Amino acid sequence: MTREQFDGEALRSELERVLMSPGFVRNERMSRFLRFVVDRTVEGKGSELKESVIAVEVFGRRADYDPKLDSIVRTEAGRLRSRLAEYYSREGSGDPIVIELPKGGYAPAFRSNGVHEPPAEVAPVRRWPKLALMVSSVIVVLAALVWWRLGGTPEPIAIAVLPFENLGGDPSNADFVDGLTDEIISNLSVIEGLAVRSRTSSFTFKDKPHSVREAGQQLNVQFILEGSVLRSGERLRVNTQLIRVRDDFAIWSGRADRELTDVFAIQDEISRGVVNNLRLKLGRGQRRYEANQEAYELYLQALATEFPGRAQRRIEILEQVIAKDPSFAPAWASLATLYASRSTQFPVEHPADELTKLRSTAEKAIQLDPLLAEAHDALAMVYAREGRWKQAEASFRRAIELEPNRSETLDHFVFSYLRVLGRNDEALQHMRAAEKMDPLSASIQSNVAGILLLLRRYDEAAAICKKLNTGLDFTNQCIARAHLGQGRAEEAVRVLADSTNPLTRGFLGYALARAGRTEEAEKQAAASVYANEQALIFAGLGDKDRTLDALERMASVGAQRVGIFLNYPEMSLLQGDPRLNPFRRKVGLPE
Secondary structure, eight states: OOGGGSOHHHHHHHHHHHHTSHHHHTOHHHHHHHHHHHHHHHTTOGGGOOHHHHHHHTTOOOTTOOTTTOOHHHHHHHHHHHHHHHHHHTTTTTOSEEEEOOTTOSSOEEEETTTSOOOOOOOOOOOOOTTOTTHHHHHHHHHHHHHHHHTTOSOOEEEEEOOOEETTOOGGGHHHHHHHHHHHHHHHTTSTTEEEOOHHHHGGGTTOOOOHHHHHHHHTOSEEEEEEEEEETTEEEEEEEEEETTTTEEEEEEEEEEETTOHHHHHHHHHHHHHHHHOOOOOSOOOOOOOOHHHHHHHHHHHTSOTTTTHHHHHHHHHHHHHHOTTOHHHHHHHHHHHHHHHTOSSOOOOTTHHHHHHHHHHHHHHHOTTOHHHHHHHHHHHHHHTOHHHHHHHHHHHHHHOTTOHHHHHHHIIIIITTTTOHHHHHHHHHHHHHHOTTOHHHHHHHHHHHHHTTOHHHHHHHHTTOOSOHHHHHHHHHHHHHHTTOHHHHHHHHTTOOOHHHHHHHHHHHHHTTOHHHHHHHHHHOOOHHHHHHHHHHTTOHHHHHHHHHHHGGGOHHHHHHHHTSGGGGGGTTOTTHHHHHHHHTOOO
């Protein structure tokens, strides 16, 4: 129907209904576009809705705007059509009037909802935070690259995103820039055909001089994405280039210079550059969250906060993010993951409501975004802490299915599940896969070393342990345990001698006992108030009764942490003991 067949007030009422819907109320840019074209049409000026007029009036382009060079209007019109179709297929299905934006023009059409056919099913719109300036554009570049280079073949392309450079020199912007790099890495990982190196490997090059070829060789990748961000007040300038490692050739580069709030325009410019240079359609796998600016900047700050060293500070920042924007699913998922990691730590005092809080946080993330891999990863960690093993494995595998290149999920799957249940060969296979994705991650390397110790491959473990940079206590534990496996107990004692960490001291007591220094081991056990420390010492002394007694006192910490202990080679003296399986059942571990 034409505009003349509807009352102007009825059309404006329908416009307000649409603009108050969730898909429009937080998207000022799209709302401004729709209001402009509807108002002009209701005023009888629909014929004046040309691309150049909309570019100037709605998107702030200059009077000399050239649509051949800037596709902002066409791109936003396509998004508006999809958003309108989504609205009328859901909450607007009962509205009396339907507003549409026909292809090939910008004057909206109106029709009665009582006679139109149901709209075609629309793919769900996935959202990223508004400030994730480079994520969608980089995804476009690399998705295009996959098809350009591979012609649709399944062999993945290995790519690393190096930390973007903070050109402004203002230290207060460093968290913003680092967190933005994190977001690019995370969102690239959902693109089929890419093997993306994760943050821990890429950030080893932060603030260090390097050549692209050197970085590419160390990360074992074919392509490097690097960039810079210059932020001055509310202005941003973002430069990026994608470089082929073998010949140091930049196959694509882009620059965006915009107001901080004009995020979509920056995405459009870069996406257009990709299409023009690679002559391919825009990519897939995009997710967009429309968090408010203040909340998203805090989220980036949290991602840039050191973990585990400043875990509590990271938690506090994420809690602020959620307070400012309770619908921002990635913040809930990140918070749940932190809660889960903290819940396994010794000898931290754990609050009584820890698991309840952990579960509700993970479930909230999935409720907000059921396709967010990190949320399923966090929920799997909850199940593992609760000893719900089937549910844990299902959730871990769902997270891997959603984001196959997320090395953190494999790391958590191995540490929180496979190692606990003694599935050591399978654990090593998964960690080798994670190692390829993230070859410089200290967490992954320490997990690999731990599994090699479980498999009693001590020489291989020792070689990795000596290279670890995960904190002195863990590194020394790793080295000393390899020495113990090699029959070098006195060397293990020397490595562990000065620690105050209860777990490390447990391995020290074990080493003293294995070195024949039983009196010293007994004295240490008597002075300890930690069950985990005592269990290791008694195991070293070959005392099954006292070892099991100490493990009984550990039962309150949960099946997961007890299972990790029982899988240690140092606990092999309990194998075959008739009391072991009843104890496993008691704490919630399979026999």
